[in-house]
Amino acid sequence: MEVEEVVSLPRLSRVAVCGGTHGNELSGVYLVRELLKAQKEEEEEGDQPMSVLMVLSNPRAMLQCRRYIDTDLNRCFTHAILNGPLSDMAPYEMIRSRELNAMLGPKGSPEAMDFVCDLHNTTANMGLCLIAYSDCDWICLHIFKHLQRQMPDVPVRYIHFDVSHKESYSLDSVGKHGFAIEIGPQPHGVVRSNVYTAMKLGVQHMLDWIRFFNSGATIEGGFVEVYTMVKHIDYPRDKDTHHITAAIHPQLQDRDFCLLHPEDPLFQTFSGETLRYKGSEPLYPFFINECAYYEKGIALSLARKKCVKIPAIRVQTDEEQQANPQGYESEDED
Amino acid sequence: MEVEEVVSLPRLSRVAVCGGTHGNELSGVYLVRELLKAQKEEEEEGDQPMSVLMVLSNPRAMLQCRRYIDTDLNRCFTHAILNGPLSDMAPYEMIRSRELNAMLGPKGSPEAMDFVCDLHNTTANMGLCLIAYSDCDWICLHIFKHLQRQMPDVPVRYIHFDVSHKESYSLDSVGKHGFAIEIGPQPHGVVRSNVYTAMKLGVQHMLDWIRFFNSGATIEGGFVEVYTMVKHIDYPRDKDTHHITAAIHPQLQDRDFCLLHPEDPLFQTFSGETLRYKGSEPLYPFFINECAYYEKGIALSLARKKCVKIPAIRVQTDEEQQANPQGYESEDED
Numbered sequence: 001m002e003v004e005e006v007v008s009l010p011r012l013s014r015v016a017v018c019g020g021t022h023g024n025e026l027s028g029v030y031l032v033r034e035l036l037k038a039q040k041e042e043e044e045e046g047d048q049p050m051s052v053l054m055v056l057s058n059p060r061a062m063l064q065c066r067r068y069i070d071t072d073l074n075r076c077f078t079h080a081i082l083n084g085p086l087s088d089m090a091p092y093e094m095i096r097s098r099e100l101n102a103m104l105g106p107k108g109s110p111e112a113m114d115f116v117c118d119l120h121n122t123t124a125n126m127g128l129c130l131i132a133y134s135d136c137d138w139i140c141l142h143i144f145k146h147l148q149r150q151m152p153d154v155p156v157r158y159i160h161f162d163v164s165h166k167e168s169y170s171l172d173s174v175g176k177h178g179f180a181i182e183i184g185p186q187p188h189g190v191v192r193s194n195v196y197t198a199m200k201l202g203v204q205h206m207l208d209w210i211r212f213f214n215s216g217a218t219i220e221g222g223f224v225e226v227y228t229m230v231k232h233i234d235y236p237r238d239k240d241t242h243h244i245t246a247a248i249h250p251q252l253q254d255r256d257f258c259l260l261h262p263e264d265p266l267f268q269t270f271s272g273e274t275l276r277y278k279g280s281e282p283l284y285p286f287f288i289n290e291c292a293y294y295e296k297g298i299a300l301s302l303a304r305k306k307c308v309k310i311p312a313i314r315v316q317t318d319e320e321q322q323a324n325p326q327g328y329e330s331e332d333e334d
Numbered sequence: 335m336e337v338e339e340v341v342s343l344p345r346l347s348r349v350a351v352c353g354g355t356h357g358n359e360l361s362g363v364y365l366v367r368e369l370l371k372a373q374k375e376e377e378e379e380g381d382q383p384m385s386v387l388m389v390l391s392n393p394r395a396m397l398q399c400r401r402y403i404d405t406d407l408n409r410c411f412t413h414a415i416l417n418g419p420l421s422d423m424a425p426y427e428m429i430r431s432r433e434l435n436a437m438l439g440p441k442g443s444p445e446a447m448d449f450v451c452d453l454h455n456t457t458a459n460m461g462l463c464l465i466a467y468s469d470c471d472w473i474c475l476h477i478f479k480h481l482q483r484q485m486p487d488v489p490v491r492y493i494h495f496d497v498s499h500k501e502s503y504s505l506d507s508v509g510k511h512g513f514a515i516e517i518g519p520q521p522h523g524v525v526r527s528n529v530y531t532a533m534k535l536g537v538q539h540m541l542d543w544i545r546f547f548n549s550g551a552t553i554e555g556g557f558v559e560v561y562t563m564v565k566h567i568d569y570p571r572d573k574d575t576h577h578i579t580a581a582i583h584p585q586l587q588d589r590d591f592c593l594l595h596p597e598d599p600l601f602q603t604f605s606g607e608t609l610r611y612k613g614s615e616p617l618y619p620f621f622i623n624e625c626a627y628y629e630k631g632i633a634l635s636l637a638r639k640k641c642v643k644i645p646a647i648r649v650q651t652d653e654e655q656q657a658n659p660q661g662y663e664s665e666d667e668d
Contacts, residue, residue, distance in 0.1 A: 123524050185521075192623070243367065253527060270530065289526070295399075
């Protein structure tokens with residue numbers, strides 16, 4: 001009989017939950033405000049609060065209920081942007097990303113948060129997705145497995161963007177571990193009670209799991225499905241005006257994570273014509289008709305699905321922790 | 335046997351269809367662009383185009399994919415705003431409303447368009463609604479009846495805002511007759527193919543009806559249901575911050591035009607509490623959770639439903655037209 005190896009990992013002592021990174025994605029804005037209020041009441045009651053830092057990431061954009069003021073904050077956390085020269089004329093979000101990096105990072109350093117969760121909404125029918133840069137971060141994948149089990153009424157999926165740590169661009173990349181929680185469909189600028197509640201539950205289960213992990217329990221391994229992003233597809237556009245000339249086909253709209261086969265309908269032009277998927281490989285569509293991606297030239301993204309085996313894990317003992325005091329694996333400079 | 339009276343009404347010679355009055359309501363933006371393209375092709379082919387003026391109302395807001403630049407254009411067509419003094423510092427939309435009034439009006443004058451249709455989207459689950467200031471404009475109500483019959487797959491409703499002609503504020507009020515076509519649910523900044531197609535069909539059937547009316551046919555009367563707006567309800571808000579403290583209750587969300595009874599759930603607070611409708615009269619909710627109305631302090635609107643008898647109508651003969659050359663009923667100054 002094979003004995004399952006148990007991987008020991010550093011304690012997750014310092015956790016951050018961020019909302020309002022995009023100022024018009026309201027579930028995270030109202031959830032972080034609610035959690036801040038609850039945390040304040042707990043402190044007043046003298047209870048020992050967990051070390052969870054709640055952050056409203058882009059207060060200026062929130063005030064205007066816009067995605068961003070000058071540029072997309074959630075693309076401003078690359079190594080180059082965080083460490084490059086900063087002019088007096090820098091966009092607001094480039095200044096704000098450094099403030100957040102000082103608060104939650106510095107990215108890639110031993111001082112960085114152990115875990116950063118950033119809350120987002122999408123107009124796509126994606127249910128609850130965890131979006132991360134790794135398909136072998138056992139912490140992220142164990143939390144994913146936990147959420148799937150605890151939230152049977154909500155489709156929970158894991159999306160992997162295969163980008164290096166240095167080039168990773170989103171707020172959650174500042175932590176040693178982390179992901180974005182993306183929930184939809186919800187129009188930007190709107191809060192839907194069911195979406196808010198799903199996000200609240202997801203965050204509660206995530207924090208419960210982290211507490212359980214820190215308690216020293218051995219958490220059994222298993223298998224999970226991971227969607228790895230392969231490519232983006234843009235809308236058909238007019239050559240001169242660059243205006244889109246078609247919308248997502250009604251047979252594709254809202255069918256995120258339903259396998260798209262070659263020759264399936266992809267777009268319907270504004271004059272009524274059907275355009276078909278010309279790829280050679282069936283792939284899983286997601287972020288179908290996400291509002292904020294019109295300007296990025298993305299009508300939908302396509303992913304390949306795979307099964308990943310995750311090991312049993314437990315928190316490191318004090319002795320193990322002392323042997324690896326950084327609490328994170330250092331990266332080779334390239 | 336009672337003989338039905340046939341009401342004769344002036345010809346509808348000059349019609350305008352407007353989109354992009356709110357720059358992020360995309361069905362109208364793309365439909366007007368498409369109709370402009372089709373009109374251009376017809377002209378090139380030498381066909382006689384119908385006298386339909388296609389207008390993109392707020393091009394600057396469209397460019398930024400925002401509702402407006404400085405202020406809501408669709409509140410800038412009151413008598414007072416159109417005719418008051420205009421400072422150098424006037425909001426862009428107050429300048430633009432005068433340009434549109436010169437193009438389509440002047441409002442209240444014999445030179446005004448015979449019919450103005452303004453295209454809108456909502457995040458509320460309202461299907462296709464005609465929104466007008468009159469419950470006895472036989473042209474509008476006949477078009478409504480026609481759309482209901484021609485579009486059995488789409489819920490088509492008529493909403494009446496009981497506001498005087500002078501105080502009417504929206505672009506469609508510039509025409510002698512007119513309404514807004516409001517279709518949802520669709521997130522602002524997004525185009526959904528089914529919503530675009532419903533709007534395209536609605537506009538086609540509307541123009542078909544106008545052509546038929548102008549041809550001299552007698553159009554039989556009948557009965558229609560009209561929803562008259564009674565009041566708006568705001569979100570519960572924090573006294574200090576003015577932030578909303580609850581979302582539309584999941585049992586009310588998406589249930590536009592389903593009768594709301596006293597004590598029915600209205601809101602769910604962000605801490606999970608249910609707040610109930612405290613009115614004394616059952617009313618019909620609409621514009622439930624419309625994105626753009628958070629800033630206006632409207633979580634939903636409530637209407638009373640009534641049945642309206644509409645007479646048979648036909649276009650005026652040349653002799654009748656000469657007897658009433660203005661082609662519209664003059665209003666008393668108050």
